[in-house]
Amino acid sequence: MKLVITGGHHTAALPVIEEIKRNAPRTEVFWIGRKYAVAGDKNYSLEYRDITALNIPFFDLQAGKFYKTVDPLILLKLPVGLIQALYLLVKLKPAAILSFGSYLAVPVVVAGWFLGIPSFTHEQTLTAGYANRLIAIFAKKVLLSWPESARFFPKGKTFITGLPLRAEIFSVLSSVFEVNKALPTVYVTAGKTGSHKINLAVIHALKDLLAVCNIIHQCGANSVFNDYELAVQTYAELQENEVVRGKYCPRRFVLGNEIGEVYAKSTLVISRGGAHTVGELLALEKPCLLIPIPWVSHNEQNINASVLVKSGLGKILNESELTSETLLLNVKAFLENIGDYKVKNSNHSSIIAKNAAHSIYQQISQFLR
Incomplete structure (x- = not known):
């Protein structure tokens, strides 16, 4: 058939x-x-x-x-x-x-x-x-x-x-992301197409972010904005600074066989409010800072993201408030209080079945x- x-x-x-x-x-x-x-x-x-x-x-x-x-x-x-x-x-x-x-x-x-x-x-x-x-x-x-x-x-x-x-999120099948084990790791993703606004906020705050954490950054593959190339260039320009060296992993995509490693190493995930990412974060009980797309129909991503907020795992940062400064402040605050972000209300077993x-x-x- x-x-x-x-x-x-x-x-x-x-x-x-x-x-x-x-x-x-x-x-x-x-x-x-x-x-x-x-x-x-x-x-x-x-x-x-x-x-x-x-x-x-x-x-x-x-x-x-x-x-x-x-x-x-x-x-x-x-x-x-x-x-x-x-x-x-x-x-x-x-x-x-x-x-x-x-x-x-x-x-x-x-x-x-x-x-x-x-x-x-x-x-x-x-x-x-x-x-x-x-x-x-x-x-x-x-x-x-x-x-x-x-x-x-x-x-x-x-x-x-x-x-x-994906079954891959529950198992570590790779070992390709080298990070500083003395620091927490933040995984930044905006889905397969990436987000130009989120990417720029990360890149412009990169030096200050890397002073407090490692970053695995899925930029998306987009030849219109070329964010991945900008991320690589920015990091190269910072290489003389020993404080940031070996802490940043920019990628166009995180592959399926790599996602388990990324989640396992991540203390905090920064993402949009897409349904699948929300489901994965719920299943793995990962603390997350969510930046929903504001223009999707029926306020879909905000509604998805609110599930993680209600569960105790997440916090929402509206895109209208997103700058390199607000991103840095939120990451620092999140990492300082990471123990507060754990499941308090878990009644969504159907989605993570x-x-x-x-x-x-x-x-x-x-x-x-």
């Missing part, structure tokens, strides 16, 4: 792909997604790198993104994406479609509905974006990470699976025989 997987949250899809390989090894998996991280970028997306590394055929899709404001150029991409999706599905002839949300999945699921191909979509967040709300109309079933998000979807279609987490990937597989398994 053939299965098409699509969507913008590929990290959640990876454990499901592994589950499919274990339980239905004859299934042919195809991926429809985004080859480049952002428009105009020359660097391959992490999604493309991870999926092709698994020898899964990858098909690039040009789809219009949903915003609160109307952009005529984006609107033009909507029918283009639908036509592309129809062509690919007719060509591939999958038995089912598994969506992991986002605007990329909309034309694929709608095209599948026109062709009579059943679709399943997974929602990672407490709320639901425009894309998955639309997808739910055409999907056979909506699979949820959180019971609270059921209210956004048609009754009778929802099923709680939890959030699939380790069998979430298998639950999703069970929902689609009838189409993989």
Whole structure:
């Protein structure tokens, strides 16, 4: 049987792909997604790198993104994406479609509905974006990470699976990040595309930050801003200062087999409020400083981040307040009081269920025989 997987949250899809390989090894998996991280970028997306590394055929899709404001150029991409999706599905002839949300999945699921191909979509967040709300109309079933998000979807279609987490986060499989063991380590990440604003705040405060901690910095691969290159250059200029030497590890990406090492070495994680990062931080009970993206639909990242705040692990720093100075102050305060950030309220077992990937597989398994 053939299965098409699509969507913008590929990290959640990876454990499901592994589950499919274990339980239905004859299934042919195809991926429809985004080859480049952002428009105009020359660097391959992490999604493309991870999926092709698994020898899964990858098909690039040009789809219009949903915003609160109307952009005529984006609107033009909507029918283009639908036509592309129809062509690919007719060509591939999958038995089912598994969506992991986002605007990329909309034309694929709608095209599948026109062709009579059943679709399943997974929602990672407490709320639901425009894309998955639309997808739910055409999907056979909506699979949820959180019971609270059921209210956004048609009754009778929802099923709680939890959030699939990478097995790699629970094991140290590498030894590539050399840090000063006498100091705490801070892991800075803003997802696979990175955040220009967070990156600049770290880079501009780098000398002062490295006086109090090591930093593992996932900058993202973005040829529009070239933040990684700036980070490397800035650190090189500081090398004469013995205080900072050997304490900074800038990377475009932290690879899947490296993430367990990064989390194990990290005292504090600085991140956005993406659903998958929130799930991983909850599962690992990692103290975290969260800087949610302010413009995502339905205030999604703030709502995600609030879960970590309520659990006792996290604190929110609004992006509007983010500067190199406020970042430095928050890191210092966090590290001085790190013992205060531990789980006080742990009632989110559904999202960190380790069998979430298998639950999703069970929902689609009838189409993989």
